[in-house]
Amino acid sequence: MLAVYKKEMRSYFTSIIGWLFLGFFLLFVGLYHYLYNMYYAYSNFAYALSGVYIFFILLVPMLTMRIMAEENKQKTDQLLFTSPISISKIILGKFLALISIFGIGILVICVYPLALSRYGEVNMKWSYAAIMGFFLLGAAYMSIGLFISSMTESQALAAVLTFITIIVTLFVDGIASILPTDDKTAWIFFAVVALVVTLITYLLMKNILVSSITAIVLEAALAVLYFVHPAFYDGLIVRVFGWFSVVARYDDFSSGILNISDVVYYLSVITLFVFLTIQSIKKRRWS
Amino acid sequence: MIEVKGLVKKYGDHLAVDNLNFSVDKGQVIGFLGPNGAGKSTTMNMITGYISATEGSVIINGHDVYDEPEEAKRCIGYLPELPPVYTDMTVKEYLYFVAELKGVEKKRREGMIKDIMKRIQIDDVSGRLIKYLSKGYRQRVGLAQAIVGYPEVLILDEPTVGLDPKQIIEIRDLIKDLAKEHTIILSSHILSEVSAVCDTVMIINKGKLIVSDKTENLSKHISGTDGLTLTIKGEKALVNEILKGIKEITKVTYKKSEEGTVSFTAYTEKGEDIREAIFYACANVKCPILSMSSSSMSLEDIFLEMTKDETSKKKKVKKVVTAKEEK
Structure with a gap:
């Protein structure tokens, strides 16, 4: 694991990518820091950060696009996956390297609230909670980027897909707010989703029996739920969309609330996508 | 193994x-x-x-x-079809990475990599970035990578x-x-x-x-014949006489040859050795043998023979496999 980690770290700093990432990251943070904390003289660093997270759209793909795609393309994955080290350790090593580069940037911005405190009263807890939330948000996006990169051989495709995914998570809140909240629409919506999911499993597994049974069971369960306990569907679409809104959790941190459930949410997203990356690589070796 | x-x-x-x-x-x-x-x-x-x-x-x-x-x-050390090298590393960095990846102890790495680079003759490019190496050198680096960890x-x-x-x-x-x-x-x-x-x-x-x-x-594994290619000094008729005297020969094909010599390939059933017989027969009539070489099938012939036709080969395959198992 350490070997992969060190190799990734070195490649970030011997190529231009690591420097470019840190440079742009610090530039954006610095710009907002200047604007909010110095120009408008707000003492709260959280305000500056809340303007920056939109730039993850650019920063995350920059760092994650090549991480697995390049190995797939150059066939260096043959070296990694035939060496006496498990796939999980390889992926963890890579993910830790991503987190470390980002962590370096975070460490630098940790100095900003301290510097500000020399010139006035700064709410340290609030500022650092925001930085922590910011770090978790970035790490979650990077795990998604890692997963996308492992699916393809093309860096460009990985970058574009990561870019789109992050945009969707940024706007999913806005989309959710205009969605209908009544029970019937929710039922129909989830019935369609269940059908699509079983169709996809059929296409993957080519087993008509299993797929049709799951489809029937799922549809029946949804219908029973609708007639027996319609309250279940109250605003369900909006709630489900909310799960995908990675950014919504950040708002808590940003407004000074350190909520354990938010931390758990981010850690779950990270675990899920690192796990998915490992599984998708294992799966590919079997097909 | x-x-x-x-x-x-x-x-x-x-x-x-x-x-x-x-x-x-x-x-x-x-x-x-x-x-x-x-x-x-x-x-x-x-x-x-x-x-x-x-x-x-x-x-x-x-x-x-x-x-x-x-x-x-x-x-296992594996060299895939395309050497799995990181082009933005130097040869030495790359081999150190591989050694670490394969779990070679830290104190053994230095000596091992030096030894391998010397053996594969890449020590003169050890400080070069792999992307600037020629195909041949990359292949060698790939081979070196396979050997790391012995x-x-x-x-x-x-x-x-x-x-x-x-x-x-x-x-x-x-x-x-x-x-x-x-x-x-x-x-x-x-x-x-x-x-x-x-x-x-x-x-x-x-x-x-x-x-x-x-x-x-x-x-x-090839059914068929062994051949012996000869050049003999003497008249064609005389040589023909000699060959008729050797029963094992099944077929003779003549080739172009110099004045006063005869070149031909004599075929026999598999496993028959007629070299001595030909030598004595020629010696008896005082015809010097200028050259003699056996023309058993080359690997190319075997390969083509084996892979050319699936259906007609199937029987033969079985025979070969059973022969192998009996051993």
């Missing part, structure tokens, strides 16, 4: 490797021979655990590649492809040298290479093992 049992790989409906069985003993050098797309690389990828088999098992040194991947992979088994997928003749000879000598300490499986579609380096050849075609035997025994 290596045991492959009932190995099958399917890609959808396409059967890439079809029920492959073989075992390799310690210290052997096995050559995988087959036309492009025969399933050589797929088989190697399965042996090294890069891809998984649809059916069957691979056991390296007592460790199953799928049940105990880490132990099994520790015994695994007992080396698996080399077309190690000399794309190299110039001088480099090919160098790499071959290197492989022969490595064969003293390692068990080697290498694949190639260049036949002279296999006959030069390997002691056992396995010919596969369309995912099936067609023949597996010692390199020098391969020609036995």
Whole structure:
């Protein structure tokens, strides 16, 4: 694991990518820091950060696009996956390297609230909670980027897909707010989703029996739920969309609330996508 | 050392490797021979655990590649078709990375890498970035990478492809040298290479093992004839007389020759040796033999013969396989 980690770290700093990432990251943070904390003289660093997270759209793909795609393309994955080290350790090593580069940037911005405190009263807890939330948000996006990169051989495709995914998570809140909240629409919506999911499993597994049974069971369960306990569907679409809104959790941190459930949410997203990356690589070796 | 049992790989409906069985003993050098797309690389990828088999098992040194991947992979050094090098590293950095990846102890790394670089003759480029190296050097770096950690088994997928003749000879000598300490499986579609380096050849075609035997025994698998090419000083009529006197000869084909000499190839049933008979017969009539060479089939002939026609070969394959098992 350490070997992969060190190799990734070195490649970030011997190529231009690591420097470019840190440079742009610090530039954006610095710009907002200047604007909010110095120009408008707000003492709260959280305000500056809340303007920056939109730039993850650019920063995350920059760092994650090549991480697995390049190995797939150059066939260096043959070296990694035939060496006496498990796939999980390889992926963890890579993910830790991503987190470390980002962590370096975070460490630098940790100095900003301290510097500000020399010139006035700064709410340290609030500022650092925001930085922590910011770090978790970035790490979650990077795990998604890692997963996308492992699916393809093309860096460009990985970058574009990561870019789109992050945009969707940024706007999913806005989309959710205009969605209908009544029970019937929710039922129909989830019935369609269940059908699509079983169709996809059929296409993957080519087993008509299993797929049709799951489809029937799922549809029946949804219908029973609708007639027996319609309250279940109250605003369900909006709630489900909310799960995908990675950014919504950040708002808590940003407004000074350190909520354990938010931390758990981010850690779950990270675990899920690192796990998915490992599984998708294992799966590919079997097909 | 290596045991492959009932190995099958399917890609959808396409059967890439079809029920492959073989075992390799310690210290052997096995050559995988087959036309492009025969399933050589797929088989190697399965042996090294890069891809998984649809059916069957691979056991390296007592460790199953799928049940105990880490132990099994520790015994293997693999050079894939494309050397898996990181082009933005220097040769030395890369080899250090590989050593760490393979879990070579820290204090042994320095000495080991120096030794390997010297052996593969890449110490003069150790500080160069791999992206600036020529194809031949990259291939060597790939080979060096496989040797790092001194695994007992080396698996080399077309190690000399794309190299110039001088480099090919160098790499071959290197492989022969490595064969003293390692068990080697290498694949190639260049036949002279296999006959030069390997002691056992396995010919596969369309995912099936067609023949597996010692390199020098391969020609036995071809039904047909042995030939002896001769040049004799003397009249054609006289030579004809001599040849008629030797019963074993089944057919003679004459070739163009110099004035006063006769060149021909005499064919016999398989396994008959007529060299002495011809010598004495010629000596009796005082016709000097200017040259004599046996023209047994080259590996090329065997290969083409074996892979040309699936259906007509099937019977023969069975015979060969049973012959192998009886041994």
